[in-house]
Amino acid sequence: MRLVVADCAARYTGRLSAQLPRATRLLLVKADGSVLLHSDGGSYKPLNWMSPPCRLAVADPDDEQVAAGVQQVWTVQHTKSDDRLVIELFEVLHESAHELGVDPGLVKDGVEAHLQELLAAQITLLGPGHTLVRREYPTAIGPVDILARDPSGGTVAVEIKRRGDIDGVEQLTRYLELLSRDPRLTPVRGVFAAQEIKPQARVLARDRGIECLVLDYAGLRGMDDPTARLF
Structure with a gap:
């Protein structure tokens, strides 16, 4: 799992259109390919996300984005639809990667x-x-x-x-x-x-x-x- 804390903005297009204005958020990139954006509130639910199957491409910003202060552009494209999540990173505050291995799943007690x-x-x-x-x-x-x-x-x-x-x-x-x-x-x-x-x-x-x-x-x-x- 890759963890990135960044000053970022995001735009989702496809079945619907949605935007996240610039703010500091946690970005999760999971081994299954999913990408999720979290704030420091709102419990467990991400603000926006892309579920697999999808692919993540990291590119340099264009001239207009550079002028706005963007350092990286993440494009997450769903492989079976036109859904696309574009994330503009203005500043990366933290980045780390961790190998979690295979999870055994939730074992419920009192079922x-x-x-x-x-x-x-x-x-x-x-x-x-x-x-x-x-x-x-x-x-x-x-x-x-x-x-x-x-x-x-x-x-x-x-x-x-x-x-x-x-x-x-x-x-x-x-x-x-x-x-x-x-x-x-x-x-x-x-x-x-x-x-x-x-x-x-x-x-x-x-x-x-x-x-x-x-x-x-x-x-x-x-x-x-x-x-x-x-x-």
């Missing part, structure tokens, strides 16, 4: 698969006497996250989300309608489990006779320390 595994291992969180039938119980419209039995022998279908919204309740409703047709499983009730359940989802679940269960990921992993709580 639905983790929650499913932990809840299956602690199935009594559904209530005393509950037992696990299986995870990813297959149906004609997709797998139910967890299928369990309650103490009376009834079937419990559990749909797990990180953030529970109306769509998740609708999904569980379809599972319940299908499972209820199987005489081996009836009676069937549903539990909508998530780390966070939106109020609208709670209302819809209650209207359809579905229970809601808020999952504490740290607690499921045994990392919750009750002595560290204020309340």
